[in-house]
Amino acid sequence: MIRRHALVIATLLACGARAEVPPAVLDAEQVRIAAIAKAVRPAVAVFANEGKGGGSGVVISPDGYALTNFHVVQPAGSYMKCGMADGRLYDAVIVGIDPTGDVGLIKLLGREDFPTATLADSNDMKIGDWCFAVGNPFLLATDFQPTVTYGIVSGTHRYQPPAGTLLEYTDCIQTDAAINPGNSGGPLFNANGDLIGINGRGSFEKRGRVNVGVGYAISINQIKNFLGCLKSGRIVDHATLGATVAMGDDGAVKVSNILEASDAYRRGLRYGDQIVSFGSRAIDTPNGFKNVLGIFPKGWRVPLTYRRDGKETNIVVKLTGVHAEEELIQLLNRRPQQEQPRPGGPRPNPGQPRPGQPQPGQPQPGRPQDPEQPMPRPGPGRPAPTKIVVPAEIAKFIKPRPGYANYYFNELNRDRLWSAFTAKSDFAKTAGAWKLTGELVGGGKVEISLSDDASSGAFPQGTFKIDGSKDLDAELGPPGTGGLLAALHLWRQMLIVGPQKFGDVYYYGAAPYTGIEGQAEVLVATRNVAEASFVFEPASGKLAIVEMTADTDADSCEVRLGDYRDVGGRSVPHRLEVRSGDNLYGVIQLQQIELAAAEVKQP
Amino acid sequence: MSRVTVLILAAVLAAPASGQSSFAEIAEQTQPKIVKIFGAGGLRGLEAYQSGFLISGQRHILTVWSYVLDSDALTVYLNDGRKLQAEVVGMDPRTEIAVLKVDADSLPHFNLDEAVPLTSGAKVLAFSNLYGVALGNEPASVLHGVVAAKTDLAARRGAFETTYRGPAYVLDAMTNNPGSAGGALTDRRGHLAGLLGKELRSSTSNIWLNYAVPISELASTAHDIIAGKFKPAPRGEDVKKPKESHTLAALGIHTVPDFLPRTPPFVESVRSGSPAAKAGVKPDDLILFVNGRVVPSCKLLADELTFIDRLDAVRLTIQRGQDLVEISLTLE
Numbered sequence: 001m002i003r004r005h006a007l008v009i010a011t012l013l014a015c016g017a018r019a020e021v022p023p024a025v026l027d028a029e030q031v032r033i034a035a036i037a038k039a040v041r042p043a044v045a046v047f048a049n050e051g052k053g054g055g056s057g058v059v060i061s062p063d064g065y066a067l068t069n070f071h072v073v074q075p076a077g078s079y080m081k082c083g084m085a086d087g088r089l090y091d092a093v094i095v096g097i098d099p100t101g102d103v104g105l106i107k108l109l110g111r112e113d114f115p116t117a118t119l120a121d122s123n124d125m126k127i128g129d130w131c132f133a134v135g136n137p138f139l140l141a142t143d144f145q146p147t148v149t150y151g152i153v154s155g156t157h158r159y160q161p162p163a164g165t166l167l168e169y170t171d172c173i174q175t176d177a178a179i180n181p182g183n184s185g186g187p188l189f190n191a192n193g194d195l196i197g198i199n200g201r202g203s204f205e206k207r208g209r210v211n212v213g214v215g216y217a218i219s220i221n222q223i224k225n226f227l228g229c230l231k232s233g234r235i236v237d238h239a240t241l242g243a244t245v246a247m248g249d250d251g252a253v254k255v256s257n258i259l260e261a262s263d264a265y266r267r268g269l270r271y272g273d274q275i276v277s278f279g280s281r282a283i284d285t286p287n288g289f290k291n292v293l294g295i296f297p298k299g300w301r302v303p304l305t306y307r308r309d310g311k312e313t314n315i316v317v318k319l320t321g322v323h324a325e326e327e328l329i330q331l332l333n334r335r336p337q338q339e340q341p342r343p344g345g346p347r348p349n350p351g352q353p354r355p356g357q358p359q360p361g362q363p364q365p366g367r368p369q370d371p372e373q374p375m376p377r378p379g380p381g382r383p384a385p386t387k388i389v390v391p392a393e394i395a396k397f398i399k400p401r402p403g404y405a406n407y408y409f410n411e412l413n414r415d416r417l418w419s420a421f422t423a424k425s426d427f428a429k430t431a432g433a434w435k436l437t438g439e440l441v442g443g444g445k446v447e448i449s450l451s452d453d454a455s456s457g458a459f460p461q462g463t464f465k466i467d468g469s470k471d472l473d474a475e476l477g478p479p480g481t482g483g484l485l486a487a488l489h490l491w492r493q494m495l496i497v498g499p500q501k502f503g504d505v506y507y508y509g510a511a512p513y514t515g516i517e518g519q520a521e522v523l524v525a526t527r528n529v530a531e532a533s534f535v536f537e538p539a540s541g542k543l544a545i546v547e548m549t550a551d552t553d554a555d556s557c558e559v560r561l562g563d564y565r566d567v568g569g570r571s572v573p574h575r576l577e578v579r580s581g582d583n584l585y586g587v588i589q590l591q592q593i594e595l596a597a598a599e600v601k602q603p
Numbered sequence: 604m605s606r607v608t609v610l611i612l613a614a615v616l617a618a619p620a621s622g623q624s625s626f627a628e629i630a631e632q633t634q635p636k637i638v639k640i641f642g643a644g645g646l647r648g649l650e651a652y653q654s655g656f657l658i659s660g661q662r663h664i665l666t667v668w669s670y671v672l673d674s675d676a677l678t679v680y681l682n683d684g685r686k687l688q689a690e691v692v693g694m695d696p697r698t699e700i701a702v703l704k705v706d707a708d709s710l711p712h713f714n715l716d717e718a719v720p721l722t723s724g725a726k727v728l729a730f731s732n733l734y735g736v737a738l739g740n741e742p743a744s745v746l747h748g749v750v751a752a753k754t755d756l757a758a759r760r761g762a763f764e765t766t767y768r769g770p771a772y773v774l775d776a777m778t779n780n781p782g783s784a785g786g787a788l789t790d791r792r793g794h795l796a797g798l799l800g801k802e803l804r805s806s807t808s809n810i811w812l813n814y815a816v817p818i819s820e821l822a823s824t825a826h827d828i829i830a831g832k833f834k835p836a837p838r839g840e841d842v843k844k845p846k847e848s849h850t851l852a853a854l855g856i857h858t859v860p861d862f863l864p865r866t867p868p869f870v871e872s873v874r875s876g877s878p879a880a881k882a883g884v885k886p887d888d889l890i891l892f893v894n895g896r897v898v899p900s901c902k903l904l905a906d907e908l909t910f911i912d913r914l915d916a917v918r919l920t921i922q923r924g925q926d927l928v929e930i931s932l933t934l935e
Contacts, residue, residue: 213777
């Protein structure tokens, strides 16, 4: 009987569908079905070991890199389990974290052909556009089948203030698709099933920790900016301009405070100036300004236009960190450790954040250790809450080190970048003195001699010397360069010994540079008071820029290396474009370069 | 069986048809009519903001009547970011609406008389500045949903802290959040249908309601407010005060301390044995009208009494909890 009814209904439906339903409706239905089918495949259900909660995530590369929230991975430590819609459970390790932006990058292990989400341009999203969240609300996905919640984009470019200095949602996407605890870290897709954001927050206030129709996703465009840095295994910091802004009485956004030591001040920005545009976006509100600031990692250079006395000026400002060097690590460590000791396993690095006083109305969904946070139920995704030992085959992907989420990935990238570079030009056997002879274009003769103990240079402005045993900021000549001789001194040493032996060298990640296509990978080397960035062109792998900073409150010395020619089988730059701040010192064209081999020391 | 078939077919047919504007287009067309209102509040649990929308070319804004409007410095942000000072044209405590006016020209607006009725199942969009997330020229938030029911809020009389007694659209979307009150509910084509109400929850089940009041229930009142019927208008110069008028003291009413520019005239205490006590005025009563004239503040309440001869009766309209109470006072 039931079967006959069903048959009749099916027949009627089939007829009805053909006869009555407009094709556009059926097409739209198929598009939606296809989009969801596509979108659930890369979705990840994150389960922390020892029952420390969990959340959601999404795989973005075939080798298993996946995005989630910092506040999801933070209690999990450096090792977690991830379920996917294929029904399998994968081991995953922490890669990098962005505590301010609430982003965590993890890497799923065991496959090189993970299904991946396609990254969309989240700036294309308009209010009213359909979107949907895929994830693990209330950690329901014990069978790893994700939950799909559909909605519309309720707001774009929203700003949600941080708790203290962490978990700040800038330029985020607001949606009425249900975002509940456990959805944290999961993907928000557009109607085509392409990734537009990472869900992580909602406005809850007095209605309890469940969806109230107001969820926020970190825009995927912001994450694209941070991704290179997150892959470095570092604890990535957000940026500050060194200036604050406020809405003036005339409705203009104006500088309300500025540090004289900031790059913005050195570029000419002053108290009372109106911010016209920032990051190539018009600025109408303080929130708009904070939105732009929040999408860039520390260290990036961002264009800014200000207006003073009716005149507009364009500058490019280097952004400094929101937090001081140790401050971020301390913030992460301040919260008392609640984990069981883990003998036999390496200590996870990220530590515990201190979310501070939650802002009224903006508690964090899925915040770990919250008594209201639903814990995962016993099931395949959750091992028994006993002391765990990280299996050896996974432990090799985890390397704790202060200041890093997982130093393994920093070494990995540092060595990868350096091997690619030295494969083309290895300077290890040129450890003797280097002699560079040429001229400052339109300025006169230049003779530079570089060696381990001492370097010197004869420039049109005079002769300058570096004593290798002293701090490098003792000699920042020639004047107007910010320390060209010191920069070249470090350049030679780095090329000869490489990052492993140089001393303190880390892989920064990636950042854009004017004149370089795409994002360039950067190594940062520190030698006593000086810090040198080595910027590699992504297309050629060539060293394109050496930037040395001796005093963070002063302009650095930037040397752009060009005109690479062969010298004794090695590719060596013959054109040095030298600038400090806004000042172009000049271009040094080298005619002769001698790279001596190391002197054989007498016994 | 046939009923099942019809239901299934109806569900399939209810899917969006081609040729209609997308929600994104509707949202973009509607946003210029939505405003963000900032006023009194900011204290614990009391947001200093709400929503509103433009309803006439004469720069009128419809919103809900709330403590946010108890301010001499009401600020309205238009969708384009223009910041304007607003004045309260008038309010109606019964429907809990207020009309504001701003000084700006040729603003896009809804027409209350063209508002559409909705039936259960209708797709709707809700526009509001919930949680105050939008500042300056940032657009209001938009939520989507369907009308779950059109029902009478009065059916649950006593359960909600509202004086509104008429029908309401109950929505399946989380439309009534802090700051949402005064926002616009439209149909799927952007036609005005309702006014998002204040946050209400059932005191018995603790469930938060998501609802909007049909414009048809409010339009005539809004027109009356614009026409000046609910205005605490200054009297003409020729209106003479009686030699001996009523005073709060003589009536036995003591209002709350008058700290704010517009302290709502709540009764703090009633002197025992006084005319007010005999007539049944109680502490915590909010005096809304005196002889049919709106008295939105302690000061205006005291002023209003000076126009009434002490030999005449005083008729007070009082909000007591969720109820409106009419009380007549005489000195003897």
